[in-house]
Amino acid sequence: MASDLLEPTVYVHGYSASEATRLADQAQTLAELLHHDTRYPASARVLEVGCGIGAQTRYLLRGSPAAHFTCVDRERSSLAQARAALADMRDAAARVELVQADLYALPFSPGSFEHAFVCFVLEHLHRPVAALRALQAVVRPGGSVTVIEGDHGSTFFHPDSPKARRTIDCLVEAQARAGGDANIGRRLFPLLVEAGLRDVSVSPRFVYADGSRPRWVDGFTRKTFIAMVAGAREPALRLGLIREDEWAEGIADLERAALDDGTFCYTFFKATATVG
């Protein structure tokens, strides 16, 4: 497993303050859509891997008010932010343990948990099937694995714009060069099946924003999606994937889709499956 620990995975979105704000906005807007049907019973032991700054964790805690969570991330600074972010939640300290560890070398015995949960993690990994097997190894047979991922290739909008699509392609390409797959959502079903999970069930979660839905236009189109693409400017330019003026035009065209007569569509995928 040593080679896994040394795997040169690069987190394409970075760890900046604006990125932390984007992650919090994203989680708030999407919480209901993505997490409303994740409910763990009292006393259940749940493992969240790749918790980052705890953006999803607070919604997991709310949805399952009597479950116990072990939240793992490999970045010490992210865990510190997660601890601060959860400080205002009653009982959080008693119900959440934050652990610094690598997904491929989890410091837990087999069957330590009833459930495992990963959100926006597999998309960044070289070997998502190996990651799913690592999760299964610490969940007891009959327990569950829940995986939530986006799919940037699911994006479409009005007015359509090849320049805007190109900025999204740059993010996908930058993520691919870092070993990930920003279009992984559509692959969840075969990935979970290949990892040996049973009763795999995938539920698409479609986001649609138009002038009659200002909360989604602002919370998702602008503050989640466009902010995410805009955050890939530096790697996109550094990798020579696009010129600076083309980038600016593409982002402007994306912003055009957030005006009153524009529309924006994106699909997340939520997969659940049984272990063993």
Next chain:
Amino acid sequence: MASDLLEPTVYVHGYSASEATRLADQAQTLAELLHHDTRYPASARVLEVGCGIGAQTRYLLRGSPAAHFTCVDRERSSLAQARAALADMRDAAARVELVQADLYALPFSPGSFEHAFVCFVLEHLHRPVAALRALQAVVRPGGSVTVIEGDHGSTFFHPDSPKARRTIDCLVEAQARAGGDANIGRRLFPLLVEAGLRDVSVSPRFVYADGSRPRWVDGFTRKTFIAMVAGAREPALRLGLIREDEWAEGIADLERAALDDGTFCYTFFKATATVG
């Protein structure tokens, strides 16, 4: 309005027997997803424009068992097929009037109907806003307009394939050259607003097929979507949009997405709005 009647609109899917089978398969698979929430009250007078062979009409009749329908199409042969298709439905003869007419020159007085319904029609028109205005003109103020359209640009699948995407692009391009827009679904909100309709509300209807959903793989991916794209082979080749061998490879790659480890995604849009 004479120029509208002479408008050289070409129905890209044609009028063949295999196309009729495709339309019936499509309607059956999608009926619940698209039509379950269309319910017209007893005695309501409903106008369906572009009813074609009646593929959607039978679901309209089932959903609103005491409403009266006037179903319009400009093709006499399609109306004859619609009449035959509805013959097995009790009361259909008493509740449905089939009328040959052009959408832009409807032979009805203002306010003749409480509701208008169009499904897979605007995508084929040069001037969808003018069409929506023509519908409004015969619906009484306070009545409703319902529009259902697909969006071929919403399609994505696993394994992804540029060749497969190219066959879809050919269909989109052939439809565009005939004056239509196969990606119209994402534009329904601004189109209905521009046409002067009130309280426009758009509801996306996402289709997802994977190995755990064989009914959708067979009924939608294969018999609806791939059959539709395959039906555009002749115009695509005639227009010189693609070579014969490229076409065959692309269709084979689409069929690859219908295997057990493939996935397929498509989005329909259903818009409702108030007249006047």
